[in-house]
Amino acid sequence: MQQRPSSRLLVVNGRDEVLLFRFQPKVAPFAGQVFWATPGGGLEPGEDYRGAARRELHEEVGLRLVDVGPEIAKRIARFALTSGEVVEADERYFLVQVD
Known part of the structure; x- marks a missing residue:
């Protein structure tokens, strides 16, 4: 089984709302099913969890932060x-607080 280290982002605003992405695959095996997920993704070669969190935050959310916040889970x-x-994913969750 392939190992997949990844960083996930809990992007929370001032009203304690969490950003989630809704996606619905168009091809099998999950065609038509609806999923919700936090922003984030797998580490690139040579990247650490915090670096991946910064990159994913920019790629998926459009925010460029030097400090993504603490690893909380x-x-x-x-x-x-x-x-x-x-x-098998080894996921690290980072708390990103935004306005």
């Missing part, structure tokens, strides 16, 4: 990507 989970490939 970690989990290891097995799941299928939208491609159907099953991975």
Whole structure:
């Protein structure tokens, strides 16, 4: 099983609302199903979790921050990507507070 280290971002505004992305794959095996996820993604070669969090925040949310905030959680989970490939993800969650 492929290992997938990744950084996830809990982007929270002043009203304690959390940013989630809604997506609905168009191809099997999850075609038509609706998923919700925090911004974030896998580490690139040579990248650490904090660096990946900064990069993903810019790529997916459009925010460029030097400090993404504290790492507040970690989990290891097995799941299928939208491609159907099953991975074991080592996820680190960073708290990003925005206006």
